[in-house]
Amino acid sequence: MSKMHLKLKVNGEEKELLAEPRELLIHVLRERLDITGPHIGCETSHCGACTLEMNGKSVKSCTVFAAQANGAEITTIEGLAEPGTMNVLQNAFREHHGLQCGFCTPGMITRAHRLLQEIPNPTEEEVRHGMAGNLCRCTGYQNIVKSILAAASEMNAAKEAAE
Ligand code: FES
Ligand code: FES
Numbered sequence: 001m002s003k004m005h006l007k008l009k010v011n012g013e014e015k016e017l018l019a020e021p022r023e024l025l026i027h028v029l030r031e032r033l034d035i036t037g038p039h040i041g042c043e044t045s046h047c048g049a050c051t052l053e054m055n056g057k058s059v060k061s062c063t064v065f066a067a068q069a070n071g072a073e074i075t076t077i078e079g080l081a082e083p084g085t086m087n088v089l090q091n092a093f094r095e096h097h098g099l100q101c102g103f104c105t106p107g108m109i110t111r112a113h114r115l116l117q118e119i120p121n122p123t124e125e126e127v128r129h130g131m132a133g134n135l136c137r138c139t140g141y142q143n144i145v146k147s148i149l150a151a152a153s154e155m156n157a158a159k160e161a162a163e
Contacts, residue, residue, distance in 0.1 A: 006070045010035060011079030019066040026050045026061040029076065037077035037106040041135075048134030051107035052076045058114040060133070077106035080113055088158075089113055089151040098147030100138035108134050112148045121156055124149060 003018040010033060019028055026043075029035040029052075041049030043062045050061040053075040081087040089109050092098065099105045108131070115122065115130040122130065127148050128141075136144060 004067050004070070006066055008066075008069055008071075009073045011075060021065065021067050023066045024062055025054075025059075025064040025066045025069050025074075028066040029061065029074075035076055035078060038110075039103055039106060041103070041107075041137075046135065047104070047107075047137075048111060049104055049107045051111045051134060053110060053114055056114075058111050058133075075110070077110050080109065087113075088154050089116070089148070092147040092151035092154065093144075096147040096150055097143045098140065099144075100136075100140050104134060104136045104138075108136070108144055112151070115148070116152055116155065120152065120159075122149070122152060127152075 003020055006017055006019050008015045010029070015033055017028065017032055026038055026040055029038060030040070038052050038061055039049040040062065041047035045060050045063045048060060051058055052061050053059070054064070054069060054072050081090060086094070089112055093105065093109060098108070111131060111134050115127070119126055119130065124145060127145050131144070131148070
């Protein structure tokens with residue numbers, strides 16, 4: 001099968017590669033570009049472990065052909081903070097025990113990051129609704145929600161202080 005020449009911008013870096021039309025974005029990222037933050041859970045669009053941002057939207061990367069991402073701007077968990085540092089959400093997940101085994105965590109945090117762009121001051125119900133596409137097999141939902149709400153209030157307090 002003939003390969004396609006793809007250009008992607010991943011975490012601010014331009015990447016070029018050849019991919020077969022059948023290849024999924026999650027496989028290209030993990031196996032070819034060594035970006036292993038997005039995890040493979042179900043590969044059937046149910047679990048959200050593979051969540052990333054594509055052109056400013058949350059996307060489950062097991063549902064996207066790499067060819068569909070040609071020219072796209074992609075942010076994975078690796079791109080949410082400088083290497084060796086943690087952003088507000090990552091810190092909040094650590095402080096509020098928002099993770100247990102950690103398998104769902106990159107997808108959770110990447111989705112939560114976009115959710116807080118969409119709704120900067122969400123209610124608990126809005127967090128639960130906005131995170132409904134991300135499953136935690138350790139069932140740590142209470143603390144995940146608590147972490148996201150804590151991150152939101154910290155971000156809003158910082159915004160107010162800067163005004
Ligand atoms: S691996 Fe993509 S939704 Fe589960
Ligand atoms: S922390 Fe284990 S799957 Fe969510």
